[in-house]
Each structure stands twice: as structure tokens, then as C-alpha cells.
Amino acid sequence: MYKSFFHLHSTPFADSPDPRFLVRMPQTREALSTLEYGISAHKGFIVLTGEVGTGKTTLLRSALASFDPGRVFSSFVFNPRLDILDFLEFILADFGIVPQARTKSGMLIQLNRWLIERFRCGESSVIVIDEAQNLSWDQLEEIRLLTNLETPTRKLVQIILSGQPELEEKLTAPNLRQLRQRIALWARIHAIADTEASTYIAQRLLVAGSSDRIFPDDAVAAIFRASRGIPRIINLICEQALILAYVEQLHQIPAPLILAVVRDLNLDQLPFMASSSHTGPPTSVALPSLKHPQREEGGEER
Numbered sequence: 001m002y003k004s005f006f007h008l009h010s011t012p013f014a015d016s017p018d019p020r021f022l023v024r025m026p027q028t029r030e031a032l033s034t035l036e037y038g039i040s041a042h043k044g045f046i047v048l049t050g051e052v053g054t055g056k057t058t059l060l061r062s063a064l065a066s067f068d069p070g071r072v073f074s075s076f077v078f079n080p081r082l083d084i085l086d087f088l089e090f091i092l093a094d095f096g097i098v099p100q101a102r103t104k105s106g107m108l109i110q111l112n113r114w115l116i117e118r119f120r121c122g123e124s125s126v127i128v129i130d131e132a133q134n135l136s137w138d139q140l141e142e143i144r145l146l147t148n149l150e151t152p153t154r155k156l157v158q159i160i161l162s163g164q165p166e167l168e169e170k171l172t173a174p175n176l177r178q179l180r181q182r183i184a185l186w187a188r189i190h191a192i193a194d195t196e197a198s199t200y201i202a203q204r205l206l207v208a209g210s211s212d213r214i215f216p217d218d219a220v221a222a223i224f225r226a227s228r229g230i231p232r233i234i235n236l237i238c239e240q241a242l243i244l245a246y247v248e249q250l251h252q253i254p255a256p257l258i259l260a261v262v263r264d265l266n267l268d269q270l271p272f273m274a275s276s277s278h279t280g281p282p283t284s285v286a287l288p289s290l291k292h293p294q295r296e297e298g299g300e301e302r
């Protein structure tokens with residue numbers, strides 16, 4: 001409803017992982033290049049971790065979108081709370097394979113044949129598992145076994161596990177030692193820095209069609225404080241602020257309006273607001289660390 005008022009052709013702060021809106025901040029670029037490198041170099045496992053709302057799904061979608069879909073085939077599992085048969089069936093279906101038999105061995109044989117065919121044609125296959133912190137131990141073991149599908153020279157399928165920091169904890173469990181040894185690349189993303197907030201907001205507005213300075217500096221500062229730099233919360237505040245500003249017929253959004261939105265959304269009550277003392281830029285930038293595949297348990301770099 002506010003789009004024409006602000007000269008926008010699309011919604012600038014929708015909560016969707018749309019690669020068109022990706023703002024390439026330094027940590028975004030690093031994580032993206034880790035994912036893209038992992039896919040193109042056929043590394044075993046790649047892990048992407050970050051807090052809720054920091055941009056993991058958007059990064060995964062953006063990484064896949066940078067490849068030719070006729071050369072790099074992908075299956076994107078967004079709900080890993082499936083039993084193993086449903087899980088395999090979902091992957092097959094996403095790759096466009098019709099399962100001939102709904103048995104684990106039958107589907108694995110079919111998947112293997114299809115992957116070999118892709119390999120022969122010089123094509124790649126990627127399985128992305130989002131929200132991977134929800135995977136059960138059994139599923140993680142089954143997923144590890146998928147990387148046994150290989151030729152003498154390379155893996156037939158690239159697997160990306162993406163999830164919240166609990167995933168990182170889960171992967172340190174002793175029973176996942178074998179899987180952990182196969183993690184070739186690890187990317188981490190964090191909340192954005194206060195100095196990045198205005199670029200983030202301005203770029204999303206630009207993609208949506210407006211180069212107007214709708215959010216002045218003091219409004220951006222208020223948004224950053226309330227969101228702690230979590231992009232999803234920045235989006236939520238900005239979206240509500242645009243609606244309210246439209247109702248009030250304001251072309252520029254004053255900081256008090258942001259404070260009103262933050263109160264209305266109860267963001268000043270959220271636990272992360274009370275517990276975190278982190279006000280500045282991320283304490284460490286997502287340095288995708290190249291993991292030694294044979295690194296022993298407990299020896300990972302963090």
C-alpha cells in the first residue's frame with residue numbers, strides 16, 4: 001500500500017530469502033565465495049552456521065543462483081524433520097527423479113545412477129540441507145553415507161549443511177567424528193555491524209526501486225540498536241516503519257517513529273535484547289576456515 005508513496009516497485013523488506021536483495025557486505029562475500037568454491041571444487045561437506053535471521057537461507061539461494069541450473073543440479077531440503085525414506089524421496093523428487101521403488105536401497109541405487117550420469121555429462125549435483133540443526137543423529141549418519149557416492153577422482157554429490165549455532169555444537173559430538181572429518185569448508189555469518197546498517201537499508205530500497213533517503217542516520221541508528229544487526233529484525237522494523245510513515249504521510253522516517261515501531265513489535269522485550277551486551281560490530285567476521293579433512297576430534301579451528 002505504501003509502494004507508490006515511496007516510489008517503490010516491490011516490497012523492500014519482505015522476509016523472504018530472495019537473492020535479488022542480497023547485500024554483499026564483507027562477511028556476505030566471504031561466506032558466498034566459500035559456498036561457491038565448495039560447489040565448484042566438489043568439496044565433501046560444507047557447513048554454514050549463523051544465528052536465526054542472519055541470512056543463511058538467502059546465502060544458500062544466492063550461491064545456487066550463481067550457477068547455471070543446467071550444469072549444477074540442486075536439491076534443497078528445507079524441512080529436515082523427515083524420516084529417511086521421505087528424506088530420500090524428497091531429494092530424488094527435487095532432482096527430478098521419479099522413485100521406482102520406495103525402499104532405501106532402491107532409492108539410493110537410483111540416486112547413485114543419476115549422479116554418475118550427471119558426472120559423465122560434466123555436470124554437478126548439490127544437496128543443500130537447511131535448518132540442519134534439526135537433523136537426528138540417524139539422519140546425520142545417513143547423510144554422511146551419501147558422500148560415499150564417489151568416483152575415484154571426486155565426490156558425486158556435494159552436501160551443504162546449514163543451521164543455527166546448535167548445529168556447530170552437534171557436529172562436535174564424538175559420534176559424529178567421521179562426518180566432521182569430511183567437512184572441507186566452514187562458513188559462519190553473524191549479525192551485521194552498525195556501520196553496515198545504512199548500506200543494508202539503502203541497498204534493499206534501491207533494489208525495490210527507490211534511491212530516496214527514507215531512513216535518515218538517526219533512524220538507522222535506532223533500527224540497528226533495536227535489531228542488534230540481525231537482518232530479519234531490521235526488515236521487520238523497516239517494513240512496519242514504512243507502513244506507519246505512509247499512514248502519517250511522511251516521506252522521511254524520524255527516529256521517534258522507529259522507537260514507536262520497536263515498542264509496538266515488543267522488540268524491546270525480546271530476550272536477546274536483555275541478555276546480549278554486544279552493541280558494536282560482530283566480534284569476529286565470518287572467516288570461512290579451510291578445515292583439514294583428517295583433523296582429529298577436538299582439533300577444529302573455531
Ligand SMILES: Nc1ncnc2c1ncn2[C@@H]1O[C@H](COP(=O)(O)OP(=O)(O)O)[C@@H](O)[C@H]1O
Nearest residue numbers: 015016021022023053054055056057058231232
Ligand atoms: N546479506 C543480506 N542482504 C540482504 N538481505 C539479507 C541479508 N542477510 C539476510 N537478509 C534478509 O534477512 C531476512 C532473513 O534472512 P534468512 O536468509 O531467512 O536468515 P536465516 O536463514 O539465517 O534465518 C531475509 O529477508 C533476508 O532477505
Ligand SMILES: [Mg+2]
Nearest residue numbers: 056057058130
Ligand atoms: Mg533460514
